[in-house]
Amino acid sequence: LAARCKPTANREAWPAKYFLFLCLVGATVLIPNDPLFDPIYMQIARAGGVIFILFQQIILIDLAYNWNESWVEKADRAEVDEGLGQGKKWLIAILVSCAILYIASIAGVSLICSTHWGGFKSADKCSHYSLFNIFMLHCSFKKSEWRVQSTTR
Numbered sequence: 001l002a003a004r005c006k007p008t009a010n011r012e013a014w015p016a017k018y019f020l021f022l023c024l025v026g027a028t029v030l031i032p033n034d035p036l037f038d039p040i041y042m043q044i045a046r047a048g049g050v051i052f053i054l055f056q057q058i059i060l061i062d063l064a065y066n067w068n069e070s071w072v073e074k075a076d077r078a079e080v081d082e083g084l085g086q087g088k089k090w091l092i093a094i095l096v097s098c099a100i101l102y103i104a105s106i107a108g109v110s111l112i113c114s115t116h117w118g119g120f121k122s123a124d125k126c127s128h129y130s131l132f133n134i135f136m137l138h139c140s141f142k143k144s145e146w147r148v149q150s151t152t153r
Helices: 014-030 039-082 088-115 127-152
Strands: none
Touching (some): 039 088
């Protein structure tokens, strides 16, 4: 509506947009739980959350593949333009970033497991979450191991 009245309004109104967004975020504290969030809405929101996470994972995997292809292409271009062995720095950068991301994921899963670790000690805590986290960590290591073995053959 503002862009129709004044074409440059989109570029000029960012402080007002941020202020409005923060006001709306703050207003969510005042929304009551009872009439709006009944079980039907919760099921719809749960399904929407699952769909959102699936799309988020697809985007993240696509980002990782594009990032890897870009750096391998830069390594190949450095080999051609600058001489043999010059593309090694890009390949080392790929391995270093991979190691950093693996360490961060292990730290994250360890933090989640330490938060929910009480589930193994008592039945009333969330032991199924801890088992799920450990299972996912195991699956990610097995997938990585399988991927490395399949590329080295």
